[in-house]
Amino acid sequence: MLKSFFHTGFVVKNIEESVKFYADVLGMRIAGRSERKGEFAQQMLAFPDAHIKGGFLDMGDGHQLELIQYLSPASGENKLHRNDLGASHLAFLVEDIETFYKETSHKGITYNNPPASLFDDDGNLLRKAAYAQDPDGNWLEFIELL
Secondary structure: OOOOOOEEEEEOOOHHHHHHHHHHHOOOEEEEEEEEEOHHHHHHHOOOOOEEEEEEEEOOOOOEEEEEEEEEOOOOOOOOOOOOOOOOEEEEEOOOHHHHHHHHHHOOOEEOOOOEEEEOOOOOEEEEEEEEEOOOOOEEEEEEEO
């Protein structure tokens, strides 16, 4: 029986650069580091000689983002598009998306478009949202609920 969410994982090319991005650009807290190899990693990941390094980041709400760099076998290139089966994204709530968009754009986040506005049938603004990518091409969504 499921109990709760634990973490979301993204594969990254360089663990140090990716941890720095999420900590310095997005302001997440570094919650820990890990390195796995040997029998446990080989059985769990189903790769002979599996060797990974990880970094955990959080925002103090219990859910963590796990960043994983595959040392063996090395990762290939990210060729997934947002609409491809298997593609994923991680969504964050933000307080003021227009300010967040401007500040993070100057810090190097690449957005696919400026924030979009969603209205209900009566013309009331419900939310604003924007999609972006991290340095490895993982998709991020930022949402302001109104």
